[in-house]
Amino acid sequence: MIFPAIDLRAGQSVRLYQGDFKQATLINPDPVAQAQQINAAGLTHLHMVDLDGAKSGQPENYATIAAIRKAFKGTIELGGGIRTYELATRYLKLGIDRLILGSVALTDPELVKRLLAEFGGERIVIGIDGTDGYVAIKGWLEQSQTKMSTLMKAMTASGARHFIVTDVARDGTMQGPNLGLYEELQAQVPTANLIASGGIRDLTDVQVLQASGFKDVIIGKALAQGGVTLAALAEVEA
Template sequence: MEVIPAIDILAGNCVRLYQGDYEQAQVYNSDPVAVAQEWIKKGATRLHLVDLDGAKQGKPVNLDVIKAIVTGVDVPVQVGGGLRTLESLKQLFNLGVAGAIAGTVAVENPEEVKQWCVQFPGRVIIGIDAREGKVATRGWLETTEVEAIALAQQFTDMAAAIIYTDIQRDGTLSGPNLKALRELAVAVDLPIIASGGVSSLTDLLSLLGLESLGVTGVILGRALYTGAVDLTEAIKAIGPGRLQDVPLGDNFSTFA
């Protein structure tokens, strides 16, 4: 299982939110590039970037920071936040981003996102952010009536992977939502990347029970920044030496 550090960018800073609340943003570092390089030194094999300004404005905003990170590290970088158009998608790929995360647009215009999946095989990830099983959009500011599982099933055999974030657990260190992750993994034949709530190595080990169902990665945010989880120890516990044993699927091959 791959352990993926998160770098959330707001006004050029590396921050963490509590349950997706922009009013509860805590700045951890004013230099996201330095943060990215530190995670690489500790063994990260992939980075997860979120353009929080972009998520609110509906288009990528922190492009200079994203470009600096992509060019400053030697691992794949996946980016989400504000990706609503084909133009924005191409903009990210032109920066060298390995994978682009479609969230709001996957809910509001799924047919367009399916076309992206065909045009850029193995590079479009569906980001599903949910509250009590219902998908939230536009930087988590709006909650829809769309069921997370129903949305994910639309992209079976098309998307590179699904990133599932439990908003109510994100930034809370309250543990991952294993029940929701299990239900999603059983219902969808795509690699699932878990996000939200991980607070300890014990939480990470609990996710290994879902690995055989297709939960192939986990994104770590606040737990890393507070020191609750040491990245090197986390990788030793569940990651990258075991990566070759985890079937990621053909769609994920160019992204692995």
């Protein structure tokens, strides 16, 4: 599946460079219209992050997320600051198809286990971001001492199946995805479905990932900068 990305900050669609809030580029002042454009191209999956929420741990862009959910026809996965059972269930009741749990998988694994047990591995996705193989937390503002593979194994044992893996050093850089990282993690956790995120430049990168067995891909900056088009992605997914 191809997941065009919309990252929300103060109700607008932006892109960060390596997760740095000081290096934000406005993509679209109207993310609802952006989501509709994705639909119009024939794509039915959307990756969405509440950047403000990832930083604060609160639903900072809830109204915008609700408006996008109402306008977008298809599957939406959402992450960013989902650190309580109450907020997780609130988003699920809103109609969000898949929740992305990031920092909380490390800081509050019991909550993630509870959500996996209640809603299953298709609705609860684990987001693992990091550098040099170690997990970054709190909107990439802090680096932990936990290896990505260690967290993946623990979450798999709790029922997780899908893992969005982002190399922070590649995100927003247009340097290409870290295929070596994905292959290493896949070898260590063969039952996991890795969703590639970060650094993807063009259609060739997408095709290389898919040929290597990573069928699910998230694309953000390449769309914004014109390295790939929605129409081209729709053809690949078809």
